[in-house]
Amino acid sequence: MPSLSPAIAEIRLAVRTALVDLPDGTTLVVALSGGADSLALAAATAFEARARGMQVVSATIDHGLQEGSAAAAAAAAAKAQALGIRASVERVQVAGSSSGSGTGIGGAGGPEAAARDARYAALGRIAAEERAVAVLLGHTLDDQAETVLLGLARGSGAASLQGMAPSRADEDGVIWLRPMLGVRRETTRAFCAASDLVPWDDPHNLDDRFARVRVRERVLPVLEAELGPGIAAALARTAAQLREDTEAFDEMIHETIEDIVEHAEAGISVSVAALAANPAALRNRIIRLVAHSEFGASLTRTQTVEVARLVTEWSGQGPIDLPGCSATRQGGQIVFTART
Known part of the structure; x- marks a missing residue:
């Protein structure tokens, strides 16, 4: 029997660990763009879910912001079905955009924030329709490092520097999981190659109108070149440490606030x-x-x-x-x- 690819083993373990506290037989939604990160996550989740009787639904959100977006969404859904996953595709309207496939995008937090808000709202609707207990997102360690740098540039304090949470529950009780925050982006591509999966390369990931793309393509490579390798991992560790500190601080605040706040x-x-x-x-x-x-x-x-x-x-x-x-x-x- 051929040995298991290290990339496949690493991502399956990350997913298995993220799902450990969820009950068997429940439904999971996996956000699937068709890119390497989300495709690797979907494949690993499908594998891990089978042993526990879990149902997996992929959710592909078509923002309609570029030519061919509908075809890309349909291709992502087809890849999910080939993995044995029931696929869902939803077209959303991004604030400030036209209803066509142009790239006019807006919103109070900029184009990236407007698209993100529309995407998360759609994922929440799909989770509610499917009665899913969790939504899995394909963010990697590299995404976390980029998020920390963007937060640092905004000067918005520890709330931004702690990056994305590996797990959080929303007001509807749905758990949002990011199993791959400790996984490098290159590992997701290795997973796809070892699994004979062909990922979609989103043109927006090379569009330097977006701040995150500039951080990815320009800022992080300069930091790596000038300060040495390991910058992305160090930024991700910083985020994790700040999140621990913030959680402890928040407990102190809630204990204090009960004694000093009154309704007026x-x-x-x-x-x-x-x-x-x-x-x-x-x-x-x-x-x-x-x-x-x-x-x-x-x-x-x-x-x-x-x-x-x-x-x-x-x-x-x-x-x-x-x-x-x-x-x-x-x-x-x-x-x-x-x-x-």
């Missing part, structure tokens, strides 16, 4: 004395969490610091306008109220 008329209030007694990092996280949980507001660093000055540098300043709410100091409280 048309909003919520936080004790000035309690905020002042906490270190700046914890104080700022509490402020951001209150604004987000109560009003859905995502505060920038500048906005957060301005609210914190109501605690640490109080000199009678008036209300601070924030997205969806305002913050003001009233006696011994910082009061957040909805903006009309």
